[in-house]
Amino acid sequence: MTRIAMIGGGPKCLFALLELNDALTSIQETPVRVDVYDPYPPGAGRVWNTGQPRELRLNVNSRIIDASSTLCLQSFDQWRAVSGENAGGEDTYPARALVGEYLREQFERLVEDGCLNLAHRPSVVTGIVRQGAQWEVFSEQGSELYDEVVLATGHGLAGYRSEGMLGGALSATQLTVEREADAMGKVPPGSKVLIRGAALTAYDVVLALTEGRGGRWEQVTRNGLAAVRYLPGGQEPARITMTSRSNIPMSPKPQRIPGPLREVLDDFRTRIRRWGAANAAPSGKATDRPEADLDALWQMLLACALRCARHSGIRASATELCNTVLAGQSQAFSAINSPAEKLRASLRANRRVDPATHEWIWSIVWSGLYAQLVQALSRIQWRTGDRERFNRLAANLERMAFGPPEPTALKLLALFDAGILQQEPSADAVTAEAIVIDAVTAPVGVLSGPAPEGRPAHSLFGSLLANQEIQIRRAERGLLTDTDGTCLNARGERSESLAALGRPTEDPTLGHDTLNRTLHPEYRAWAQRIATKITSASQKVAP
Ligand SMILES: Cc1cc2nc3c(=O)[nH]c(=O)nc-3n(C[C@H](O)[C@H](O)[C@H](O)COP(=O)(O)OP(=O)(O)OC[C@H]3O[C@@H](n4cnc5c(N)ncnc54)[C@H](O)[C@@H]3O)c2cc1C
Structure with a gap:
């Protein structure tokens, strides 16, 4: 047995x-x-x-x-x-x-x-x-x-508390995935709420405190486009403020990939598979691995973005597209001050009412090639510095490619327009008189941060690490596994x-x-x- x-x-x-x-x-x-x-x-x-x-x-x-x-x-x-x-x-x-x-x-x-x-x-x-x-x-x-x-x-x-979470703060999960009536009661109607985080978990909290409290959505048409309007239920907070370090909102997921771009992506899928084969580990042993040529991969993604931009009829130089990934937003987006207006601009670009943005181009590239990237990047050996750089750039690309679906983005926009929702940089957040809700999720992997400084998130992994049964490489947070797990x-x-x-x-x-x-x-x-x-x-x- x-x-x-x-x-x-x-x-x-x-x-x-x-x-x-x-x-x-x-x-x-x-x-x-x-x-x-x-x-x-x-x-x-x-x-x-x-x-x-x-x-x-x-x-x-x-x-x-x-x-x-x-x-x-x-x-x-x-x-x-x-x-x-x-x-x-x-x-x-x-x-x-x-x-x-x-x-x-x-x-x-x-x-x-x-x-x-x-x-x-x-x-x-x-x-x-x-x-x-x-x-x-x-x-x-x-x-x-x-x-x-x-x-x-x-x-x-259950019960994760992020580093830096304030003493009296509620955690997002208490109001969402593991809702506690008690915690909901701590956010009275008409209150001021400050959310640490401005990504998918924060959006869950926003919807829990509005739609989840009897608020409704009315289908409307604005500037010839389908949109929604928020009809308050009377039990929602007066003001909800989401905060994040960058203050850049996530872009809604692209609705569809236009035909000509699919052909471009197909071509680059093949190239990434080839890159993956050339940079893969020859065996399961960590020490056998050659260092991967990440620069070549980034060049490939940039070439794909340039071709997608050309096929979408927008002007974008290699430098501009590159800077968009480095900064987490395009120059055009950084000129828009309000996160709500950035969201509106993303939605218009998604629906092709306005020309494609550089963010939209990158979302097509990153989500369109993601399956091949997953295969190609698994367990590669990183050169010093490449791992940290990749994580930084991937986080920016994920904000462009894996944001909320359009229906959620429309609801958020309706709440911005109703004056109930706002977003600001964490540095400007005023916590006085606000009910603070922590919507920062636990990092990936099993450590509180990258090795060797990160601490085990749970005793389970602490003992396996202490007994050397598992390995976490420098600058990473997750367990190194073989191809069968x-x-x-x-x-x-x-x-x-x-x-x-x-x-x-x-x-x-x-x-x-x-x-x-x-x-x-x-x-x-x-x-x-x-x-x-x-x-x-x-x-x-x-x-
Ligand atoms: C709020 C939220 C929304 C998400 N939405 C999406 C989405 O829309 N689409 C999508 O593709 N992905 C989404 N995800 C990602 C999601 O994690 C995956 O889709 C999927 O749940 C991963 O499955 P899993 O089994 O690896 O992990 P989980 O679903 O997290 O399951 C792990 C299980 O392990 C149990 N566990 C943990 N530690 C212990 C322990 N020490 N002893 C015993 N049991 C333990 C937990 O109770 C849990 O049930 C979302 C994640 C979150 C948190």
């Missing part, structure tokens, strides 16, 4: 187990037992918990959600069409709670109809220690031995039977914190490894 412990029962755990179940269906009486540790119901986990308020919506197009398997052939969109939740097929960004229902249902099917002998352990894991060929997993319920462990802790547990230890060797999937592995992997099941193949390779192990063990004992 192979005993597996999954630490964290969110979507990554679900996808890995669905894959394992499908790989083992031909074996009768599977000699495997899987325990999923998570205080939340698995499948949905904490982020997609079904109890969260309905105004919290998906940030990506629902068509990417697919937890289908031999047990249920339906993607999320097919599932909700059958259950009558999206009869017209028009709701592209549904409530997260509904996504959670789908994910939870797939996990329940796996328990009832799958072959994994699957059990949910509703408790927090506090430590993992190697005991010979096995792992001792410590939880609030005691400890147990397992043959295989998977770390899939994603965004971590197996962690590499401090010597760069495979820490056999210990794997990590998703956000804990970010930095060495890119964009792993997503519902998109096709972007990262590690969970599949993990399931294949386990299936091979179980199949060959069961063949040895077969009569």
